[in-house]
Amino acid sequence: MAKNSAPPPGTGDIFPEEIPSWLAIENGAREVFKCFGYGEIRTPVFEYTEVFQRGLGDETEVVKKEMYTFEDRGGRSLTLRPEGTAGVMRALSGTEAMNGVESRVFYIGPMFRGERPSAGRRRQFHQIGVENAGRVAPALDAESITLIARLLDHVGAGGYQILLNTRGVKEDRKPAEDALREHFAPVIDSMCEDCRERLSRNVWRILDCKQPQCQKHIEAAPDAASLFGPASRDYFNEVCDILTDLEIPFKIEPRLVRGLDYYVHTVFELTHPGLGGQSAIAGGGRYELAVPGQNRPIVGVGFAAGVERLLMAREYNKIPVPEPERPQVYLVSLGKEALKYNIRLADTLRSKGIYTMLEAEEKSMKSQMRSADRLKASNVLILGENELANGVCVLKNMADGSQKNIALADVAGEFGK
């Protein structure tokens, strides 16, 4: 493809032949969500910037480095959504979810992050996400993890691993934070520039750093969750017990903190071997999310999976690409009058729900048969001047090559319409 017709880096065109795989995932997800009582929500792809600044936290990489922010005509700052949770909670903060009534919603759509593009990492990507807002209970966290597992199994992305950890309640974090600071302070000069800044501003973020020079210090860090008090630990144990009872395998990963600051209690991430460098196919957890204009946060638990990464997992799992629909009939016209008739016939058949194609200009029989083959039409209807005069046509079944003469008035009936 010529360079000037390529879309911006980190974005992509999705062509009709790719859509059946996307639909298999989206429709598969809808089937699973229905069984768990989730209804679809559609929020704007851009929000006031403070929705993300306050919701995700000023210290997160996403807010600091990756947002696409611009001004509207009135000079107010807007941002293309880098994730779905903050916007959905902004929407739900006007509902009874704010007062402890459970609200179950899912969303499917594009998200935008100014990251360095690579395989599986895009600037415009698509998420399928769910949020269960309004209530706090370990069983709801466990159910959210069960749901992502069922979803991945159902859409052909099996073979994942579930990593689980707790961020505890905020009141419980101080001793763990002090222990982490004490651990990193003596070695901080050998760590990356970002981590040096994180030490005083938000020490948890160090655990999320991917820089090679930081890894050995991160691996040796104390297990923060073991320093949490009983409120955090009991909650987490209950989540783990329910998952064990449901026979959902998981691995506790003490250094899993996730990249967004709204999480409390349970956090989880799912990895998949089919993703190469980017191993997280989905991630989520419980959160307390600050919404502009509200004096207290909204609570919830949920997750999002990347559709591009689900597609990679399907490919890795050798799930066949669904066949696109083929025309039920291709109308071949021999001569001007036959073409005129077929244009009308195509309209009649299509209005009855029959997938019909035809050549728009006078062309040779050979060229029209070639087009029918290329489109993999199931049947070809051949109409010449003689047939037209007699009110008949030839219908050829392309699978077995058999053909028969039928009355023009009976064509729709041949397709059960």
Ligand code: HAM
């Ligand atoms: P996240 O971990 O930032 O969480 O993103 C969730 C998923 O989106 C990732 O696991 C990955 O599959 C996909 N993803 C993220 N960034 C990219 C990218 N640049 N290119 C391709 N795929 C990407 C969230 O967004 C939270 N809102 C999830 C959540 C919902 N937590 C609670 N509720």
